[in-house]
Amino acid sequence: MQFDIQQVEQFILLLVTAVVIIFLLKVIMKYRKKKRLLRSNIYDIDMLSGEDFELFLFYYYRKHGYRVKLTPLTHDFGADLVIKAHGKRIVVxxxxxxxxxxxxxxxxxxxxxxxxxxxxxxxxxxxxxxxSAYVLAKSNGITLIGRNALIRMINEDTVLLP
Incomplete structure (x- = not known):
């Protein structure tokens, strides 16, 4: 079976179109997820997966102007986010x-x-x-942001940092 040039060109155009559509759908889905996460209240957060909670914090701190990096999902060496704030690096x-x-x-x-x-x-x-978490955190200078502080942070649309 032989293909002429026109059939090959049509196939390539179809393939490129499919790739562009898939790319655009992924971008749209990511944007919608970001918007949904940023509208979350504490009850929405209670229903998130651990990974989506990390994403929520990533988008939230970025929204407030901080440079934030998500660490790998596995082998993260104990941190889920790295925030750069005021010339300092903060692990979260x-x-x-x-x-x-x-x-x-x-x-x-x-x-x-x-x-x-x-x-x-x-x-x-x-x-x-x-x-025990409070005692160890205090003796090592680790900031703990619990439920009440997280609610206040969301309601006041502000960030908490060490």
């Missing part, structure tokens, strides 16, 4: 939990600071912290 561990966030999250962010060359660390959750 995001925990979208139903139960209280314990000492492990604080340990993870402490461990990530050297790897990401960060001066400060934060753990942000939609939940609350255990007493």
């Amino acid at each position: 561990q995001a925990k979208r939990y139903k139960e209280r966030v314990g000492i492990k999250a604080v340990q993870e962010v402490i461990g990530s600071m050297a790897y990401y060359k960060a001066k400060q660390g934060m753990v942000i959750t939609n939940s609350y912290y255990t007493q």
